Amino acid sequence: MARKSEITLRLFQPGDEIAVGNVLTQAYDTPAEARLVQSLRDCGAMEVELLAYDDEKTVGYIGFSRHEAPRNWFSLMPLAVLPYRRNIGVGADLIRYGLDYVRRAGADAVTVVGDGRYYQRFGFTYRAAQNLTTPYSIERTLLYPIAPGSAFSDATLVYPEAFATVD
Incomplete structure (x- = not known):
């Protein structure tokens, strides 16, 4: 089994599109997330993208896009790690x-919309998201508040149009 110490993180760079698409497709067994990420990139909504790699091979990816509303709110989507590199902290x-x-x-x-058992250890909470209106399942929506007053906000989450086009 490979050790975590062999993993390096870096920001997405032009030319990484194919490697990111490969990780997303292998991690999710469908190209839907890869298409979503490319659509978000194309419309300028992708704010932060990080890659994890070992020996020049991309093995993990995380993307954060901006919500259309509320202002300055981001969405974590997607997180992907190749199956053979999971469970080592990538x-x-x-x-x-x-x-x-x-x-x-x-x-x-x-x-983030996902498994709360996983995301809660990073500071995401269901409780802070309880007053949100979202097009996705509120039961699976968590919030990581950063600015004062963002927790428990009575806000409607508006995702970029690219989310509506995903299968």
């Missing part, structure tokens, strides 16, 4: 470093 590192980057990019809060 996803956790991508989330921790990604949250640091979005804080520096001016995010007031970050939402």
